[in-house]
Amino acid sequence: xxxxxxxxxxxxxxxxxxxxxxxxxxxxxxxxxxxxxxxxxxxxxxxxxxxxxxxxxxxxxxxxxxxxxxxxxxxxxxxxxxxxxxxxxxxxxxxxxxxxxxxxxxxxxxxxxxxxxxxxxxxxxxxxxxxxxxxxxxxxxxxxxxxxxxxxxxxxxxxxxxxxxxxxxxxxxxxxxxxxxxxxxxxxxxxxxxxxxxxxxxxxxxxxxxxxxxxxxxxxxxxxxxxxxxxxxxxx
Amino acid sequence: xxxxxxxxxxxxxxxxxxxxxxxxxxxxxxxxxxxxxxxxxxxxxxxxxxxxxxxxxxxxxxxxxxxxxxxxxxxxxxxxxxxxxxxxxxxxxxxxxxxxxxxxxxxxxxxxxxxxxxxxxxxxxxxxxxxxxxxxxxxxxxxxxxxxxxxxxxxxxxxxxxxxxxxxxxxxxxxxxxxxxxxxxxxxxxxxxxxxxxxxxxxxxxxxxxxxxxxxxxxxxxxxxxxxxxxxxxxxxxxxxxxxxxxxxxxxxxxxxxxxxxxxxxxxxxxxxxxxxxxxxxxxxxxxxxxxxxxxxxxxxxxxxxxxxxxxxxxxxxxxxxxxxxxxxxxxxxxxxxxxxxxxxxxxxxxxxxxxxxxxxxxxxxxxxxxxxxxxxxxxxxxxxxxxxxxxxxxxxxxxxxxxxxxxxxxxxxxxxxx
Ligand SMILES: Nc1ncnc2c1ncn2[C@@H]1O[C@H](COP(=O)(O)OP(=O)(O)OP(=O)(O)O)[C@@H](O)[C@H]1O
Ligand SMILES: [Mg+2]
Numbered sequence: 001x002x003x004x005x006x007x008x009x010x011x012x013x014x015x016x017x018x019x020x021x022x023x024x025x026x027x028x029x030x031x032x033x034x035x036x037x038x039x040x041x042x043x044x045x046x047x048x049x050x051x052x053x054x055x056x057x058x059x060x061x062x063x064x065x066x067x068x069x070x071x072x073x074x075x076x077x078x079x080x081x082x083x084x085x086x087x088x089x090x091x092x093x094x095x096x097x098x099x100x101x102x103x104x105x106x107x108x109x110x111x112x113x114x115x116x117x118x119x120x121x122x123x124x125x126x127x128x129x130x131x132x133x134x135x136x137x138x139x140x141x142x143x144x145x146x147x148x149x150x151x152x153x154x155x156x157x158x159x160x161x162x163x164x165x166x167x168x169x170x171x172x173x174x175x176x177x178x179x180x181x182x183x184x185x186x187x188x189x190x191x192x193x194x195x196x197x198x199x200x201x202x203x204x205x206x207x208x209x210x211x212x213x214x215x216x217x218x219x220x221x222x223x224x225x226x227x228x229x230x231x232x233x234x235x236x
Numbered sequence: 237x238x239x240x241x242x243x244x245x246x247x248x249x250x251x252x253x254x255x256x257x258x259x260x261x262x263x264x265x266x267x268x269x270x271x272x273x274x275x276x277x278x279x280x281x282x283x284x285x286x287x288x289x290x291x292x293x294x295x296x297x298x299x300x301x302x303x304x305x306x307x308x309x310x311x312x313x314x315x316x317x318x319x320x321x322x323x324x325x326x327x328x329x330x331x332x333x334x335x336x337x338x339x340x341x342x343x344x345x346x347x348x349x350x351x352x353x354x355x356x357x358x359x360x361x362x363x364x365x366x367x368x369x370x371x372x373x374x375x376x377x378x379x380x381x382x383x384x385x386x387x388x389x390x391x392x393x394x395x396x397x398x399x400x401x402x403x404x405x406x407x408x409x410x411x412x413x414x415x416x417x418x419x420x421x422x423x424x425x426x427x428x429x430x431x432x433x434x435x436x437x438x439x440x441x442x443x444x445x446x447x448x449x450x451x452x453x454x455x456x457x458x459x460x461x462x463x464x465x466x467x468x469x470x471x472x473x474x475x476x477x478x479x480x481x482x483x484x485x486x487x488x489x490x491x492x493x494x495x496x497x498x499x500x501x502x503x504x505x506x507x508x509x510x511x512x513x514x515x516x517x518x519x520x521x522x523x524x525x526x527x528x529x530x531x532x533x534x535x536x537x538x539x540x541x542x543x544x545x546x547x548x549x550x551x552x553x554x555x556x557x558x559x560x561x562x563x564x565x566x567x568x569x570x571x572x573x574x575x576x577x578x579x580x581x582x583x584x585x586x587x588x589x590x591x592x593x594x595x596x597x598x599x600x601x602x603x604x605x606x607x608x609x610x611x612x613x614x615x616x617x618x619x620x621x622x623x624x625x626x627x628x629x630x631x632x633x634x635x636x637x638x639x640x641x642x643x644x645x646x647x648x649x650x651x652x653x654x655x
Contacts, residue, residue, distance in 0.1 A: 050651070051650075054651050054652070057561070057651060059560065059651050060650050079566070080565050083560075083563055083564065083565035083566075083568075084563065084565075086561075086563045087562065087563020088563070090563075092561040092562070092651065094557070094558070094561070097554050099558075100246075100555055100558055100559075101249060102245045102246050102249035103245060111558075112562055114562060114563075115238070115562055115563035115564055115568075116563055167562070
């Protein structure tokens with residue numbers, strides 16, 4: 001067995017990012033994630049947590065430094081290549097409003113592999129992608145059958161977040177990014193959601209980078225990374 | 237393909253707004269194509285009214301004027317051609333045949349045309365069709381009349397029907413030639429030309445009803461009965477105009493010149509095709525104005541679509557961020573919105589065509605009856621297809637505006653939706 005961490009899944013070095021090109025909102029000298037590792041990222045508001053996730057997803061590129069995901073330097077790819085790379089290897093969960101209202105429950109989950117042949121193939125490993133989507137929904141505590149007829153907009157926020165988690169997980173991407181996915185949930189639903197998400201990630205072998213303000217959730221994770229407050233980031 | 241499915245599903249959710257937009261575009265397309273259709277049909281219908289006639293001769297006025305009153309029965313002649321001149325021109329060696337036309341009377345809103353029986357054999361319409369009789373035969377007796385298809389249809393006349401002609405148009409009962417009624421002996425098959433709306437009698441018949449009239453008035457105390465008139469010399473003194481067929485078309489210009497230089501009275505000979513060309517030149521300006529207006533309406537329709545798309549854009553930021561998160565490129569976001577605009581325009585164009593044919597089918601009878609223009613239900617012409625393609629292309633181009641905004645935005649926003 002190859003020990004975790006020998007070749008990290010994700011490795012960031014000397015990241016600097018500025019939205020306006022001058023003032024760095026994110027300064028991160030060192031950030032690694034091993035395969036299957038579960039990392040909890042916290043930090044004050046405005047410390048650049050969402051910005052970091054955007055860089056890890058390859059939506060933006062750092063001003064300085066580099067993000068290496070699966071031995072690929074993201075900033076070395078064209079933006080179209082990064083989009084494809086994201087489709088293939090990254091699942092993403094937003095804080096809220098994760099679902100396309102015009103797609104059904106299962107189709108929203110299938111959207112996770114709609115832009116990736118690799119993930120479609122992966123989801124079809126034990127049947128069809130649709131069956132895999134239904135399995136994921138069931139594993140996340142959403143019995144698809146009675147819910148399917150309803151519009152996804154009619155789901156509770158907790159249910160919507162679980163559909164979003166299923167979408168991020170389908171096709172077993174190596175990295176799942178979640179940006180405060182529980183902040184709209186009550187305490188009970190929060191723990192249940194994190195437990196379900198992490199269980200499915202483990203089953204898939206996906207690493208998780210989970211951003212949250214809620215330190216009570218940190219106990220579910222292997223490691224905590226604190227981003228410094230913006231003023232200190234600037235000083236550093 | 238994936239983008240198409242997403243665009244269609246997204247639009248299906250907004251179906252009410254989408255339907256309105258499509259309807260707006262469809263109505264503007266209907267107007268655009270309708271104007272074009274009507275213009276084309278009117279032209280071809282006009283052009284097909286006189287075929288096989290080489291020259292039309294009348295008193296000197298404008299060529300378009302002569303064409304209009306002699307053939308289309310629009311407007312009135314300013315003066316007549318004397319019988320003497322008619323006889324002389326008819327006797328020119330280049331002339332194969334002539335058909336005299338005498339206008340000025342009416343029957344219940346339809347024009348009465350005095351002519352010779354040659355009219356039924358010489359007159360040609362469309363691509364050289366001769367007149368056909370739906371029922372009966374050409375006039376023979378002095379008080380015989382032949383009616384066009386629309387006259388028969390509108391007034392429910394059959395053969396043997398007795399009709400009374402009126403002097404001029406729209407006069408009171410004192411203007412009726414009630415003393416000399418005519419009998420319908422023939423009903424023509426429909427032609428789609430003004431002939432359909434005409435009552436035809438012999439020149440002598442016209443003469444007979446006017447023997448006791450002078451300058452538009454009945455001569456008081458000088459009534460001459462129908463039977464009495466038969467015994468009189470009914471050679472006309474003048475005709476309104478006449479159609480000329482030549483032995484060789486090559487002689488057309490020579491004969492035209494001869495008529496135009498005719499010494500005894502000021503006459504005008506026109507080549508029907510040339511006069512039609514002049515007519516189109518006249519109405520061309522109006523046509524172009526109409527086309528410009530309908531083009532503007534299409535632009536307005538597309539602007540409506542653009543407004544709808546732009547308004548929607550803010551509400552759809554979320555949608556775009558989600559698509560970006562699952563791996564859609566900013567280019568896909570652009571394609572999605574441009575495609576949506578293209579689909580809206582295409583759907584509008586398609587619905588517009590459907591509405592056009594529905595309108596054509598519904599108005600066909602009315603237009604044929606009222607204006608003598610036969611609307612065909614043939615497939616869209618090349619020009620119409622081009623117009624439709626232009627509408628869709630313009631829609632697509634218009635869609636590039638919101639698409640570009642969304643593209644820029646999804647690059648700037650990353651995965652965060654900032655409102
Ligand atoms: N799309 C953007 N364009 C310009 N500036 C941005 C953009 N997104 C974020 N910023 C700025 O970058 C800084 C970091 O923002 P970011 O959203 O990454 O912080 P965060 O740690 O996620 O905060 P929060 O906990 O409130 O979500 C902030 O000052 C923010 O104003
Ligand atoms: Mg954030």
